[in-house]
Amino acid sequence: MSDLTKVTNTTKDNAPLIEFPCDYPIKVLGSADPALHQHVLQVMDxxxxxxxxxxxAIRDSSKGKWQSITVIIRATGKPQLDDIFADLKISPRVKMVL
Structure with a gap:
């Protein structure tokens, strides 16, 4: 095992949900605006x-009003993901985080 301790989140049946560390995609949906992209980069940094x-990966809606930004990070645990989701949602340009 590496320096990072392997952590597993489990359900009531003890089936693993996610094993950390792992590559984890985060998708941010919001208003198509360079400020959205900057906000996502700042939170990830x-x-x-x-x-x-x-x-x-960046995808624009058909009319260009909305944008999805998908970033793949190396997730180290649930607290890290919770912090990322909370900080992403601070921006009024962010409509949804998946």
Whole structure:
């Protein structure tokens, strides 16, 4: 095992949900605006420093009003994911985080 301790979240039946650390995609849906992209990058730099920026996928809606930004990070645990989701939702441009 590496320096990171392997952590497993489990359900009532003790079936693993997610084993950490793992690659974890986070999708942010919001208003198509350069400020949305900057906000997502800032949050990821804070909570997942060194994430691979080449793996960012951006898709615009058909009319260009909305945008989805998918980032793949190396998740280290549920607290990290909770912090990322909370910080992403601070921006009024963010409508949903998956």
């Amino acid at each position: 804070t909570h997942a420093p060194g994430f691979d920026r080449s793996k960012i």
